Amino acid sequence: MVIDCDVHHGNGTAAIFAADPTVFTLSIHQYNNYPSEKPPSNVDVHLPDGIGDDEYLARLGAAVETALAFRPDLIFYLAGADPYRDDQLGGLALTVEGLLRRDRLVLGFGTPVAVTLAGGYAREVEDTVAIHCNTVRAACNVE
Numbered sequence: 199m200v201i202d203c204d205v206h207h208g209n210g211t212a213a214i215f216a217a218d219p220t221v222f223t224l225s226i227h228q229y230n231n232y233p234s235e236k237p238p239s240n241v242d243v244h245l246p247d248g249i250g251d252d253e254y255l256a257r258l259g260a261a262v263e264t265a266l267a268f269r270p271d272l273i274f275y276l277a278g279a280d281p282y283r284d285d286q287l288g289g290l291a292l293t294v295e296g297l298l299r300r301d302r303l304v305l306g307f308g309t310p311v312a313v314t315l316a317g318g319y320a321r322e323v324e325d326t327v328a329i330h331c332n333t334v335r336a337a338c339n340v341e
């Protein structure tokens with residue numbers, strides 16, 4: 199299973215695995231953003247502009263719980279930092295704390311997870327670094 203939480207749609211994995219029934223793709227992203235053409239994932243959560251922590255986490259949690267009926271052996275988690283509210287290429291409004299809650303949510307289902315860092319273009323680079331470091335800490339459970 200691929201859980202793509204970059205602010206941009208997971209168009210690559212959606213296209214690559216479209217005809218592969220052994221891989222389930224889930225993308226949660228800002229709808230009004232790159233790419234304009236979004237090949238369908240197994241589950242797409244198209245978010246309007248400006249979504250904040252609580253609505254994002256509610257929608258992600260519901261989508262992942264539904265998707266886990268697929269019973270994946272392994273989750274590849276794309277932990278994008280670009281849903282952050284001060285990202286220059288994103289239009290969502292998550293906080294650093296909200297992104298850490300997102301990490302814990304995806305990591306907390308009891309399925310093994312391989313984490314990949316993804317986009318992050320905050321105005322202050324230290325914010326992108328903090329978001330990615332939080333992901334690593336959450337994955338290592340050393341917060």
Ligand SMILES: [Zn+2]
Pocket residue numbers: 204205206278280316317318
């Ligand atoms: Zn991105």
